[in-house]
Amino acid sequence: MPMIIRRFAGAAKKLLRKIAFRIKLFEMDAEWRWIWRWGWGTSYPPSFYYTHTKEEIERIKARDRAELRKIIDKMD
Numbered sequence: 578m579p580m581i582i583r584r585f586a587g588a589a590k591k592l593l594r595k596i597a598f599r600i601k602l603f604e605m606d607a608e609w610r611w612i613w614r615w616g617w618g619t620s621y622p623p624s625f626y627y628t629h630t631k632e633e634i635e636r637i638k639a640r641d642r643a644e645l646r647k648i649i650d651k652m653d
Contacts, residue, residue: 602627
């Protein structure tokens, strides 16, 4: 019985840490939106860098740059 309680406590602790981390990300994004609402700022909110790997970030940035380049080329 104590082993089940320890496992449950460990799982609950892990879940609470995950929830707290998500809340922190939400707060960081809200502050980022408030600061950069009127300017260009950075293109991605802080949570983007915490929830993606470096390879994913580079791939997404390259994709977005290519899309922006197409839009700019259409304007010329």
